[in-house]
Structure formats: structure tokens, C-alpha cells
Amino acid sequence: MIISTTPKPLTNLKFQEKSRPKKRDTAISLLQVHSLLIKTSLIHEKYAFGRLILRYASTDVNYTRKLFDTVSFPRNAFIYNTMIRAYLKCGNARDAFLVYVQMVCEEECVLYPDDFTFTFVFAACSKLLGVFEGKQAHAQMVKCPVKFGTHSWNSLMDFYVKSGEMVSVVQRVFDGIENPDIVSWNSLLDGYVKSGRVDECTRVFDEMPCRDTVSWTMMLVGCVNAGLLSEARYVFDEMPERNVVSWSAMISGYVKDGCWKEALGLFKEMQVVGVLADKVMLTSVLSACASLGALDQGCWIHSYIDKHGIEVDAHLSTALVDMYSKCGRVEVALDVFWRAPDKKVFLWNSILGGLAMHSRGKEALTLFSEMLDGQIIPNEITFICVLAACSHSxxxxxxxxxxxxxxxxxxxxxxxxxxxxxxxILSRAGLLKDARQFINTMPMEANGSIWRTLLGSCKLYGDFELGMEVGRILIELEPLNDANYVLMSNIYAIGNRWDDVGTLRRIMKARGVRKSPGCSSIELDGVVHEFIAGDSLHPQSQDICELLDKLARQFSVTQKDELYHFLLSCQLES
Structure with missing residues (x-):
């Protein structure tokens, strides 16, 4: 007799899939167990009832509350904890805290919270922003004869950090913990980071017996928030392990400080190591592309978003609209805007600002009317964008x-x-007298930006007398702003008052005012090149100058005269 040694499958795949319990089957089974507990009177046993209410808490909080209220025996801490946690899980922090109040005021028996109670209670207080309630729970925790574990005190520290309490309070709680763990140290470090005390952050970071990725990232964020980018980069480079939050924090720090090239360079490094970017990071990177005019990189990031199926929310849509608008692709910006599912007011502001930037005022007004018809309430920025669109058009x-x-x-x-x-609006249209009169009727004092706007239009329209008046006001208001002197020298040039131009240059020298060098950038083959006036550090600066000389030699006599006057005006401005 030949016996086959090949094992036969007991069930096929279809049978296995059908045998998987469905949610409805689970609910029916739970009801059957509930009925069995009632029939056998085990429903009055605290342990069995606690397990039953725990199962219901994960599916139906309202039915769980009914069971909780109808219990016929004194509840224990486990039952109360289950009810508090059920409310907390469904986002009802207020009722979660009220259950804790009911627990403290229990009349049938003396009931003390256990080692898990305050973990849920302080989480509820954090969501409620209930500082007073959290402090009450803290006082009860201190008075309670139960000795609580480290994680309960960690939850208290986390509550104080999230509620914005003074970090000295967090420090006192930390000092009272017998055996602080890594979570305790991280909570203390987080408190100092959010209070902006970088020196204390460094002290705590150096004293930590061990550090994890969260510790390093918090220290990195503390340096970034304080504007210490070189120190932040040192921490970033020393990190033994980086996550997406670490990369995002460093990139965001570069963007906030205007180091856009560094931000894009770090983003490229991140792609090499294979870290998947999130929405927050991509928003920062798109902001850097917009500031540099790096259209090719911005388009690549847009493709990256589509390729990885990243959800395009209102913030990411706004970043895309802003990038395309500033890079001259307003039609693509409009397409992104109309495709956005959630058009919040700041997204409307972004597209209105983009249309204003490209002098498409009529379209901006039409879009503004659609915004109002769609019951979107405009804010201060909205009106600035619409008024700017009217001005540019x-x-x-x-x-x-x-x-x-x-x-x-x-x-x-x-x-x-x-x-x-x-x-x-009035100045660009040549209504200089009306603009001057409008400034006089303003309910607040005009700042330097407003006076500079009028002075620039005086130069444009050749109004020497009004330009002299506005220029004197502006230099008196902001005596150390180099742009004011440049505009004023242009006004003097209009009136051929070259002696006054020289006097103005001597005043600038005496006051230590120097003109800021001009700066421009261009993207070529995915690389952003930046040029500063008078700087020859670019590796191709010699080739660029030779090409400019060749172009200059090809000018006609008339074009050379125009170039001469242009260079003369540049010399006056410098």
C-alpha cells in the first residue's frame, strides 16, 4: 500500500475568507455574551461586567453609558477608567472629565483612582484646555494615598506643557518623580522648547541619561525656533537617526530664515536617502520654490505629490497656487485652485494675490464676487489682495x-x-494730489511704505515739487533707510539738481547709510543661481561678463546712449 506524504489543504482560500468574522457577527456575539451574563447572574460580578463594558466602549459609547448608569453594584476604578477612556476616544473630553468628577464624588464607597485614571483625565484636560480642572486633578493626585507610577506623572507634565503653563511648574513635577524615564525627560525638554529657553534646552539635553529620536528632534526644533540655524544644523547632522519630522523641522527653519537654496538642497538629500515627504514639509519646500522662482523644481514636487498619492488639502493647495503664481504660471495656479476640494479663505487669498501680481484685475474682481456668492467670509488679507489687483490693473x-x-x-x-x-491705486493712476489728500484724511499716521509709494509715483510722473515734499517727510521719518535716499536722489535728478544729489550722498555717508546691493536669481536645469551686485564669486562670472560685453558691442548708437543713461541712473542709485 502506497501512502502519499503530500499534505492536503484542510480548507480552500474561499472558505477561509468566508469564515472571517464580520463586524455584524462580532456585535451579535457580544449581545449573546451579554445575554448569557444576565441569565447566569454573572453580570453582577465586577470583573465580568468590567470586561463587558470594555468591549462595548470600543463600539458604542452611548450604550456603554447606559450600562454604566444601570450597574447595580458599586463601580470600581477599572469601570470608571473604561468609561472615561470611551468618551476620550470619541472626542468628548468634557464628559470624560465629568465621569472622573463622578468617580471622585462616589458616595457608595471610598474609591481611589488607580495608576491609569489620571493618564486619561489629564489627556481630557489637555483637549479641553481646562487649566483649572487639570490643577484640581493634580491636587487630588497629590492628596491621594495611592502611589502613582511614572507614566501618571508624565501625563501631568504633558498636560502642563500643552496648556502653556510656566515651565518651572513642569520642572517641579519632574523633580518629584522618583524614576524619570525617557518620556519624562522628553516632556521636560518639550516644555523648555516651547518656552523658547534654548540654554535650558541644552542643559536638559546634555543631562539626559539616554536620548531617542524624539529627544534629538525636540532639540532641533528648539534651535530652529530660536533662529539658531547653524546650531540646528549641527544637531541635525549629529542625529543618529532622523525621521520625517526631523527633516521637516530643518527644512522649515531654512525657509523661515530665507535660506531657500539650503532648503531645496536639504530636500534633495532627503530624496536620496529615501525618506517620504509629508504635507507639512512639501508646503515649506514649495514656499522656497516660490521665493526663488524655481519653477522646474516646483513642478517636480507637484508630480511627486501626484505620484505618491499625497492628500492635497487647503494648505498644500495654497502653497501650489502661490508657487505657480510667483513663477509666472498663473493659468496652472488657477487650475490647481479650481481642483482644490476644500477652498478655505486663505486659498482664495492666494489666487487673488496671484491674479493681482499678474495685473489681471478684472478676473480678480470676478473671482472675489464668486467668493462672496459662495458665502466665504473675506478677511483682512482678502481685501488687500483685491485692492492690489485693482492697483496693478x-x-x-x-x-x-x-x-x-x-x-x-x-x-x-x-x-x-x-x-x-x-x-x-491713486498714485499709479497719476492722481498724485488725490493720493496726498487721502493720506491727510487717514485715521492713523502714514508709515514709510505709504510715503515711498507716493514718492515712487512722483518720480514716475515727474512731479518734482510734490516729490521734494514727500522725500523730506520720508527721510525725516526713516533716516536710516537707504531706499529713501535712492528715491530722493532720483527726484533731484528729475530737477537737474546735481549738487543736491552730492549733498544727499554726503548725508548718507555721515549717517552710515549704505545702499543694499541688488540681488537676482535664475533657475537653470533645476539649479538656482543667485547674483549680487558687485559680487564675482559665481564660478561662471567671467563668462557672463564676456557675454554681456559682446552684447553691448552689438548695440546701435541710440541703444548705447540709452544704455549710458541707464548706467548713469544706476550709478546715482548706488
């Missing part, structure tokens, strides 16, 4: 109408920026 009447609606019909109090937009 010469829509004087529309701009004044919108400004008057802002003053009379909206709940927004106009700021100096709104008044500055109106001055810009």
Missing part, C-alpha cells in the same frame, strides 16, 4: 468702491495696509 473706481464697502459694510477695521493700497 488701473481699476481706480473699482478699488475705491471696494475700499468704501470695507469701511462701511464689513466688520473688518481697515488697517494701514488697506489705506496704503488706496494710496497705491
Amino acid at each position: 488701473g481699476l481706480v473706481d473699482d478699488g475705491l468702491r471696494i475700499f468704501h464697502s470695507l469701511v462701511k459694510e464689513s466688520d473688518i477695521t481697515p488697517t494701514v495696509e488697506h489705506y496704503g493700497c488706496v494710496v497705491d
Whole structure:
């Protein structure tokens, strides 16, 4: 007799899939267990009832509460903890804390919280932003005869950090812990990071007996928030292990400090090591692309988003719209805007600002009307964007109408920026006297930006007398701003008052005011090249200058005269 040694499958795949319990089957089984407990009177046994209510808590919090209220015997800490946790899990922090209050006020028996109770209670207080309630729970925790473990005190520290309490309170709680663990140290470090005390962050970081990725990332964030980018980069380079939060924090720090090239370079390094970017990081990187005009890299990031199926929320949509607008692709920006599923007010502001930037005022006004028809409430930035669109497109009447609606019909109090937009609208249209009169009627003092707007238009339209008046006001208001002297020298040049130009240069020298060098950038083959006036550090600067010389030799006599006058004006501005 030949016996086969090949094992036969007991069940096939289809049978296995069918035999998997469904949610409905699980619910039926739970009801059957519940019925069995009632029939056998085991429902009155605390352990069995506690396990039953624990199972219900993960599916139906309302039915769990009914069971909790109808219990016929004194509840123990486990039952209360289960109810508190059930409310906390479904986002109802208020009822979670009220269950804890009911636990403390239990009349049938003296009931003390156990080692898990305050973990849930302080989490509820954090979500409620209930500082007073959390302090009450802290006092009860101190008075309670039960000795609580480290994780309960860690939850208290976390509550104080999230509620914005003074870090000295967090330090006192930490000092009272017998055996602080890595979570305790991280909570203390987080408190000092959020309070902006970098020196204390360094002290705690150096004293830590051991560090994990969270510890290193917190120290990195502390340096970034304090603007210490070189120290932050040192921490970043020394990290034994980096996660997406670490990369995002370093990139965001570069972007906030205007180090856009460094941000894009670090993002490329991250791609090499294979770390998948998240929405927060991509928003920062797109901001760097927008500031540099790096369209190719911005388009690549957009493809990266589509390729990895990253959810494009309102913030990421806003970053894409801003990037495409600043890189000159306003049509693509409009396409991204219309495809965005969640159009929040800041997304509307971004596309309105993009249309304003490209002098498409009529489209901006049409879009603004659609925004109002869609019940989107505009904010201060919205009106600034719309007024700027009117200014760049010469829509004087529309701009004044919108400004008057802002003053009379909206709940927004106009700021100096709104008044500055109106001055810009009038000045660009050549209505210099009206702009000057409008400044006189402003309810607040005009700042340097408003006076500079008017002075620039005086130069454009050749109004020497008004330019002299505004220039004197501006230099008196901001005596150390180099841009004011440049504009004023241009006004003197209009009136052929070259002696005054020389006097102005001597005043600048005496006051220690130096003109900031001009800066420009261009993206070529995915690489951003930056040029600063008077700087020859670029590796191809000699080739660039030779090419400019060749172009200059090809100019006609008339073009050479125009170039001469252009260079003369540049010399005056420098």
C-alpha cells in the first residue's frame, strides 16, 4: 500500500475568507455574551461586567453609558477608567472629565483612582484646555494615598506643557518623580522648547541619561525656533537617526530664515536617502520654490505629490497656487485652485494675490464676487489682495468702491495696509494730489511704505515739487533707510539738481547709510543661481561678463546712449 506524504489543504482560500468574522457577527456575539451574563447572574460580578463594558466602549459609547448608569453594584476604578477612556476616544473630553468628577464624588464607597485614571483625565484636560480642572486633578493626585507610577506623572507634565503653563511648574513635577524615564525627560525638554529657553534646552539635553529620536528632534526644533540655524544644523547632522519630522523641522527653519537654496538642497538629500515627504514639509519646500522662482523644481514636487498619492488639502493647495503664481504660471495656479476640494479663505487669498501680481484685475474682481456668492467670509488679507489687483490693473473706481464697502459694510477695521493700497491705486493712476489728500484724511499716521509709494509715483510722473515734499517727510521719518535716499536722489535728478544729489550722498555717508546691493536669481536645469551686485564669486562670472560685453558691442548708437543713461541712473542709485 502506497501512502502519499503530500499534505492536503484542510480548507480552500474561499472558505477561509468566508469564515472571517464580520463586524455584524462580532456585535451579535457580544449581545449573546451579554445575554448569557444576565441569565447566569454573572453580570453582577465586577470583573465580568468590567470586561463587558470594555468591549462595548470600543463600539458604542452611548450604550456603554447606559450600562454604566444601570450597574447595580458599586463601580470600581477599572469601570470608571473604561468609561472615561470611551468618551476620550470619541472626542468628548468634557464628559470624560465629568465621569472622573463622578468617580471622585462616589458616595457608595471610598474609591481611589488607580495608576491609569489620571493618564486619561489629564489627556481630557489637555483637549479641553481646562487649566483649572487639570490643577484640581493634580491636587487630588497629590492628596491621594495611592502611589502613582511614572507614566501618571508624565501625563501631568504633558498636560502642563500643552496648556502653556510656566515651565518651572513642569520642572517641579519632574523633580518629584522618583524614576524619570525617557518620556519624562522628553516632556521636560518639550516644555523648555516651547518656552523658547534654548540654554535650558541644552542643559536638559546634555543631562539626559539616554536620548531617542524624539529627544534629538525636540532639540532641533528648539534651535530652529530660536533662529539658531547653524546650531540646528549641527544637531541635525549629529542625529543618529532622523525621521520625517526631523527633516521637516530643518527644512522649515531654512525657509523661515530665507535660506531657500539650503532648503531645496536639504530636500534633495532627503530624496536620496529615501525618506517620504509629508504635507507639512512639501508646503515649506514649495514656499522656497516660490521665493526663488524655481519653477522646474516646483513642478517636480507637484508630480511627486501626484505620484505618491499625497492628500492635497487647503494648505498644500495654497502653497501650489502661490508657487505657480510667483513663477509666472498663473493659468496652472488657477487650475490647481479650481481642483482644490476644500477652498478655505486663505486659498482664495492666494489666487487673488496671484491674479493681482499678474495685473489681471478684472478676473480678480470676478473671482472675489464668486467668493462672496459662495458665502466665504473675506478677511483682512482678502481685501488687500483685491485692492492690489485693482492697483496693478488701473481699476481706480473699482478699488475705491471696494475700499468704501470695507469701511462701511464689513466688520473688518481697515488697517494701514488697506489705506496704503488706496494710496497705491491713486498714485499709479497719476492722481498724485488725490493720493496726498487721502493720506491727510487717514485715521492713523502714514508709515514709510505709504510715503515711498507716493514718492515712487512722483518720480514716475515727474512731479518734482510734490516729490521734494514727500522725500523730506520720508527721510525725516526713516533716516536710516537707504531706499529713501535712492528715491530722493532720483527726484533731484528729475530737477537737474546735481549738487543736491552730492549733498544727499554726503548725508548718507555721515549717517552710515549704505545702499543694499541688488540681488537676482535664475533657475537653470533645476539649479538656482543667485547674483549680487558687485559680487564675482559665481564660478561662471567671467563668462557672463564676456557675454554681456559682446552684447553691448552689438548695440546701435541710440541703444548705447540709452544704455549710458541707464548706467548713469544706476550709478546715482548706488
